[in-house]
Amino acid sequence: AEAAAWRPNPESDELLVENPGMDDRFHADDTTQARAGRLERMALAAFALSALVGIAWAVSCQVGTPTGSSGPLEGRLSRMPRFFEGSGCGEGGCGQNISEESGSVALAPPGLCDVAQVAAVVRPRRFELRAPWEERCRSLQHNGHWDPGPLLQARNWCWVFMKTMVNVHRFDKPSVLLAHPLNWQRAQGLAAGKGLAPNVTEEEMDALQSPELCDVAAHGQLTGRVSNDDREQALAWLNETVAVYVINLPEAKARLHRIGKRLDALGIPFEQVDGVDMSRVGALEQLQKEGVIPQHWDYDEFKESGIALYSKSHTGGWRTAFEETGLGTVGCAAAHLRALKRVERTAKKPLALILEDDARLDDDFALKLRHHVLAEVPCDWEAINLWAFLPYGKCISKHLLRVHPDGNEPVERCRKGTTWGFTSMLYRTDRLNHVRKRLEKVVWDVKRPACMAQDIALASISDEVAYYAVPQVQSPGLVRQFRFVGSDRLRLNWRRIKL
Numbered sequence: 001a002e003a004a005a006w007r008p009n010p011e012s013d014e015l016l017v018e019n020p021g022m023d024d025r026f027h028a029d030d031t032t033q034a035r036a037g038r039l040e041r042m043a044l045a046a047f048a049l050s051a052l053v054g055i056a057w058a059v060s061c062q063v064g065t066p067t068g069s070s071g072p073l074e075g076r077l078s079r080m081p082r083f084f085e086g087s088g089c090g091e092g093g094c095g096q097n098i099s100e101e102s103g104s105v106a107l108a109p110p111g112l113c114d115v116a117q118v119a120a121v122v123r124p125r126r127f128e129l130r131a132p133w134e135e136r137c138r139s140l141q142h143n144g145h146w147d148p149g150p151l152l153q154a155r156n157w158c159w160v161f162m163k164t165m166v167n168v169h170r171f172d173k174p175s176v177l178l179a180h181p182l183n184w185q186r187a188q189g190l191a192a193g194k195g196l197a198p199n200v201t202e203e204e205m206d207a208l209q210s211p212e213l214c215d216v217a218a219h220g221q222l223t224g225r226v227s228n229d230d231r232e233q234a235l236a237w238l239n240e241t242v243a244v245y246v247i248n249l250p251e252a253k254a255r256l257h258r259i260g261k262r263l264d265a266l267g268i269p270f271e272q273v274d275g276v277d278m279s280r281v282g283a284l285e286q287l288q289k290e291g292v293i294p295q296h297w298d299y300d301e302f303k304e305s306g307i308a309l310y311s312k313s314h315t316g317g318w319r320t321a322f323e324e325t326g327l328g329t330v331g332c333a334a335a336h337l338r339a340l341k342r343v344e345r346t347a348k349k350p351l352a353l354i355l356e357d358d359a360r361l362d363d364d365f366a367l368k369l370r371h372h373v374l375a376e377v378p379c380d381w382e383a384i385n386l387w388a389f390l391p392y393g394k395c396i397s398k399h400l401l402r403v404h405p406d407g408n409e410p411v412e413r414c415r416k417g418t419t420w421g422f423t424s425m426l427y428r429t430d431r432l433n434h435v436r437k438r439l440e441k442v443v444w445d446v447k448r449p450a451c452m453a454q455d456i457a458l459a460s461i462s463d464e465v466a467y468y469a470v471p472q473v474q475s476p477g478l479v480r481q482f483r484f485v486g487s488d489r490l491r492l493n494w495r496r497i498k499l
Contacts, residue, residue: 106380108428112241112350113379117396120378122463124407124415127156127205133198140196146310146317146413153410159205161196162187163417166390181217183473184208207406207418208471213395220474222364234366235267242369243349243429244268245342247335248357249275249488255357258482262360270355273339276331279492283331292338297444299330306449309412324449328492333443333454336422337436344432352427358481359387359423368399368478369426372470376400380466382431383458385421386478388469392418392459396468403462403469411460414442414450419459419469424479438464 107113129137137158145160165187172182180186184207191197197205208215244263248256256272263270277283287293306321323329336354343352351373355361362368369386376397377384384400393404409415427435438461442451451457458467470478 106431106434108379108381109350110379112373112428113377113381114375114397115379117376117378119380119466120394120396120402122393122402122404124405124463126407127159129156129158129198129203129205133158133203137197142315144316146320147313147315148410148413149312149314152412155410156408158191158197159207159408160417161191161194162205162207163390165190170389178217178475181473181475183211183215183217183471185211185215207390207392208401209394211395213397214399214401215395215471215473217473217475219398220477222367226364226367231364231367234370237370238268238366241349242351242353242426243343243347244270244353244355245273245339246270246355246357246359247273247275247339249277251277252357252488259355259357259359266361266363266365268361268366273335273342273354275357275488276335276338277492278327278331278334287334287338290338290341292334292341294440294444298446302446302449302452305446309449321449324452326492328488329452331492332422332488333452333457336425336454337440337443340427340432340436340439343427343429344436347429347432350429352429352432354425354427356423358487360480360482361424362476362478362480365478372399372478373426377468378402378466381468382428382435382466383468384426385419385455385467385469386424386426387421387472387480388419389421389472390418391469391471393462393469399470399474400468401471403459403467405460405462412448414448414453414456415460416450416453416456419462420453420455421472422455423481435465 137156138154140157140161142155142157142160145155145157148155162184166182166184169182169187169190170177184205185200188197188200188205192199246256246259246263248259252275260270276287284293284299288295288297303321303325306325310317310321339354343354372384377400378396385403388401388403391401391403392406393401395401403419406415406418409417435458439454439458442448442457442461443454445451451460458465
């Protein structure tokens with residue numbers, strides 16, 4: 001057995017800083033006999049499902065406890081080592097998994113979730129500050145930041161400055177970040193030190209509720225000891241359960257080689273999905289032919305909407321329009337939607353992991369992923385962001401949070417600014433159709449240009465999609481980025497080419 005605690009590797013290139021077929025149709029039978037038969041089959045199926053869920057619920061509350069198990073699921077869960085202490089049932093305890101977020105709920109099978117975790121109803125959430133900070137946070141000087149004016153929802157400038165502090169200090173030296181993890185509590189403290197937000201002791205701006213559960217750097221480490229058998233079993237589970245895809249521009253061969261070498265070293269096979277360079281002649285027409293971009297979508301109208309939205313701000317922030325409507329941003333969103341269509345069409349495994357080509361998976365990625373899926377995520381889950389920056393929502397376990405739409409920001413700007421990053425996204429393949437259609441609806445909305453960024457878009461509809469995340473503050477966590485790779489999206493945004 002080897003010690004499982006993470007040890008820095010001086011030679012590492014890790015960056016420390018930073019339903020298939022379910023289309024809502026109902027086929028009516030023509031005869032009373034057929035209807036009766038269908039009802040009988042539905043009743044039998046419901047009975048069988050309730051029995052399976054009851055068994056799995058009882059088993060999952062005893063994960064890691066030696067039992068005389070005989071069934072394959074019970075045996076698998078009871079034998080799974082507990083490498084993370086205290087990460088079983090959430091604060092609601094072991095209970096029934098019920099969600100009413102979208103009227104109907106499609107739960108994951110017990111072997112792909114923690115049936116003991118209680119799924120929550122999610123709605124856009126705003127801070128409720130007391131006087132005098134409620135008024136002060138609405139009236140702070142905010143030159144250089146976008147002001148929506150009197151016609152849209154007013155912004156909370158204390159909240160804006162908290163997010164600014166995170167964006168500035170995430171580039172601090174690794175030693176500083178290890179000593180002072182850049183979580184929301186520290187961000188509020190930094191803003192309060194400049195008089196731009198209340199002190200945490202007098203008014204907590206709870207961007208992440210129950211932060212003591214998951215907003216902790218040390219939670220990214222394994223505890224206890226891990227044997228080679230443990231690692232082999234976790235890798236076997238991953239390769240049996242998860243299809244892995246890497247988004248990569250065809251010309252970026254060095255980037256593909258780097259991530260391919262890393263995945264090979266971990267024993268993880270993958271498929272490449274071509275990235276999108278919107279500056280190429282005919283790129284838009286090709287993507288419309290593939291059904292990735294709607295036929296009616298017009299780049300000029302989209303860009304003009306961005307300029308119109310930001311040019312009315314008397315305090316600046318208009319340059320954001322250039323970033324949000326750049327060709328790189330459009331191409332990045334199109335590449336992820338293309339990948340979702342590819343997975344939906346070809347994946348033969350219940351889960352799919354879509355990686356950007358700068359993702360560097362942790363040495364114990366398989367161990368951690370299996371644990372998070374089997375022992376922590378509620379069964380309503382549809383997507384998990386494995387490395388989320390500025391997460392907004394509520395911690396539900398030691399490693400996971402439920403993403404919430406940020407009700408402090410105007411919907412016209414896609415509630416922008418939290419839970420961003422799409423470096424590594426895990427999906428249930430049986431829910432890809434649902435996730436993709438809702439994501440496409442907001443991404444290609446020319447009237448809301450900020451929604452073009454697919455990470456911002458998904459966070460904004462997290463009341464429609466069961467979206468969970470691992471906070472990036474957890475170190476080393478599951479994934480980081482390769483050093484000095486750079487951003488293809490930002491590079492392409494500087495190409496001023498008319499489509």
